[in-house]
Amino acid sequence: MKPPQDHTVSDMELVALLIQSNELAFQSIYTRYAGKLYSYARKNIPLKEDCEEIVQEAFVSIWERREGLTNITALEPYLYRMVKYKIIRYFQHSAVKKRYEEHYRLFEEIYNQIESFDREPTMIQKVIDKGLSDLPARIGMAMRLRLSENLSNDDIARKMNIKKIVVEKYIGIAKKHLRATYDNLI
Known part of the structure; x- marks a missing residue:
C-alpha cells in the first residue's frame, strides 16, 4: 500500500488504515478535509473559534470511533454530515443559552427594582x-x-x-x- 500522505491514496484506503489506528492515515484525512470542513462551518457560524472547535471535535470523534468506521462507503460526505450535525447542536445550545440569559436578565430587572x-x-x-x-x-x-x-x-x-x-x-x-x-x- 502507498504511504498515507500520498495524495493518490483513496479515501477508502485511508479509512482502512485509520481503522487499524494508523496515525499517518489520520493526519492525511485531517490535511485533506480540515480546511474544507472549516469553510463549510464558517458559512453557517460567524465566530472563527467556534468553527475551529467544531472541526476539531469532528476529528477527535473520528479518531475515538475509528474502529467502528467499517461501514463508511464515502468519507467526504460522512465528514460533512458530522460537521453539519455539530453545527445543528451548536445552534441548539446557543438557543438554550440565549433563553437562560434572557430569563436571567428578566429576573435581574425585576429584582433590581x-x-x-x-x-x-x-x-x-x-x-x-x-x-x-x-x-x-x-x-x-x-x-x-x-x-x-x-x-x-x-x-x-x-x-x-x-x-x-x-x-x-x-x-x-x-x-x-x-x-x-x-x-x-x-
Missing part, C-alpha cells in the same frame, strides 16, 4: 404575586409562564395559542406593571 426590600424570598414573591394578580388574566398568564416555567416567547405563544409579538407586548406590560407595583409599595 426591589433593591431596598429585605430581599427575603417570600417578600419578593409577594410583590411579584401582588403585581401579577392585578394584571388581566392573559398578561398575567404569559408572565407566569415566563417566570415559573422559564419558557421563551415562542414557547409561550405556542402554549397560549397567540402570536409571538403579542407575547412580547404582554411581557412588556407585565414588567411595567411590576415596576409600578413595587414603586407603590415603598
Whole structure:
C-alpha cells in the first residue's frame, strides 16, 4: 500500500488504515478535509473559534470511533454530515443559552427594582404575586409562564395559542406593571 500522505491514496484506503489506528492515515484525512470542513462551518457560524472547535471535535470523534468506521462507503460526505450535525447542536445550545440569559436578565430587572426590600424570598414573591394578580388574566398568564416555567416567547405563544409579538407586548406590560407595583409599595 502507498504511504498515507500520498495524495493518490483513496479515501477508502485511508479509512482502512485509520481503522487499524494508523496515525499517518489520520493526519492525511485531517490535511485533506480540515480546511474544507472549516469553510463549510464558517458559512453557517460567524465566530472563527467556534468553527475551529467544531472541526476539531469532528476529528477527535473520528479518531475515538475509528474502529467502528467499517461501514463508511464515502468519507467526504460522512465528514460533512458530522460537521453539519455539530453545527445543528451548536445552534441548539446557543438557543438554550440565549433563553437562560434572557430569563436571567428578566429576573435581574425585576429584582433590581426591589433593591431596598429585605430581599427575603417570600417578600419578593409577594410583590411579584401582588403585581401579577392585578394584571388581566392573559398578561398575567404569559408572565407566569415566563417566570415559573422559564419558557421563551415562542414557547409561550405556542402554549397560549397567540402570536409571538403579542407575547412580547404582554411581557412588556407585565414588567411595567411590576415596576409600578413595587414603586407603590415603598
